[in-house]
Amino acid sequence: MRDSVAPDPVAAESRPAERWIDILLVPLVASGLPAVVLAIMALSGSRFRDRFGIDPFSNYTFYAAMAGFYLSVLAAVSFLLLLRGKKTGRVFFGKGRAIWSFVAVPAGILLALGAAGFLSLLPDELQQEMMEKSAALEPGTIVEALCLLLVVAVLAPLAEEIYFRGIMLRVFERHFSFALSTVITAIIFTLVHGHLFPVPGPSGLILTGILFFLGVLLALLARAGGSLRAPFAMHAAYNATLMLPGVYTLLVTQT
Numbered sequence: 001m002r003d004s005v006a007p008d009p010v011a012a013e014s015r016p017a018e019r020w021i022d023i024l025l026v027p028l029v030a031s032g033l034p035a036v037v038l039a040i041m042a043l044s045g046s047r048f049r050d051r052f053g054i055d056p057f058s059n060y061t062f063y064a065a066m067a068g069f070y071l072s073v074l075a076a077v078s079f080l081l082l083l084r085g086k087k088t089g090r091v092f093f094g095k096g097r098a099i100w101s102f103v104a105v106p107a108g109i110l111l112a113l114g115a116a117g118f119l120s121l122l123p124d125e126l127q128q129e130m131m132e133k134s135a136a137l138e139p140g141t142i143v144e145a146l147c148l149l150l151v152v153a154v155l156a157p158l159a160e161e162i163y164f165r166g167i168m169l170r171v172f173e174r175h176f177s178f179a180l181s182t183v184i185t186a187i188i189f190t191l192v193h194g195h196l197f198p199v200p201g202p203s204g205l206i207l208t209g210i211l212f213f214l215g216v217l218l219a220l221l222a223r224a225g226g227s228l229r230a231p232f233a234m235h236a237a238y239n240a241t242l243m244l245p246g247v248y249t250l251l252v253t254q255t
Contacts, residue, residue, distance in 0.1 A: 030072035060147065071155065074155075077167070103230070104231065105237045115242070116245075169181055178223060189212075
């Protein structure tokens with residue numbers, strides 16, 4: 001009779017929580033639910049609107065799909081880590097070096113203000129082009145603005161930092177240098193946001209360059225802070241700062 005060997009808890013704990021397969025598995029799993037919901041609503045058309053009072057092509061629909069995607073990313077990551085005996089908070093949001101979390105918020109605000117200031121110096125035609133491309137999803141009411149703010153300033157930074165700086169950067173670092181891993185991750189982070197495709201030409205290149213720079217800074221913060229707390233704080237501050245002028249304008253015009 002062969003002796004059974006009990007699993008070594010120390011060895012199990014030392015195994016990396018994130019793996020190569022997660023880079024493909026997480027977005028594939030996460031995109032399923034929002035895609036199904038959007039497909040059903042689009043195919044239902046006016047019947048969906050008449051029955052539930054919701055326009056299948058309204059901003060709320062797209063905001064809900066975005067929120068569903070980011071929540072699905074968080075759920076997929078948590079489930080995979082649970083199968084490996086890990087906890088998401090402990091793996092990605094350990095205490096680290098707290099000082100970087102305090103630096104991250106003002107850095108995110110300053111970067112957003114700098115990006116907005118730089119874009120304001122562009123020729124009027126480029127600014128008009130960027131405004132027209134993004135107008136489709138711009139909030140038209142306070143409620144829409146608050147929903148979008150929740151998505152872009154909380155859910156998006158949380159899910160994206162876990163995926164890009166938590167999973168992808170750490171996996172790449174086990175095989176490449178930190179510098180190369182940072183560049184690769186920042187490029188993928190930039191292309192996923194897709195500004196270069198709907199906004200081709202100089203304006204798209206400028207937006208792409210700003211996002212690439214942001215991706216590099218977030219990777220540096222993740223390494224310096226030893227946790228995703230700092231990059232999450234910076235990412236959230238950056239997104240919120242870019243949105244707040246629009247929210248303020250809505251508050252002024254609708255009150």
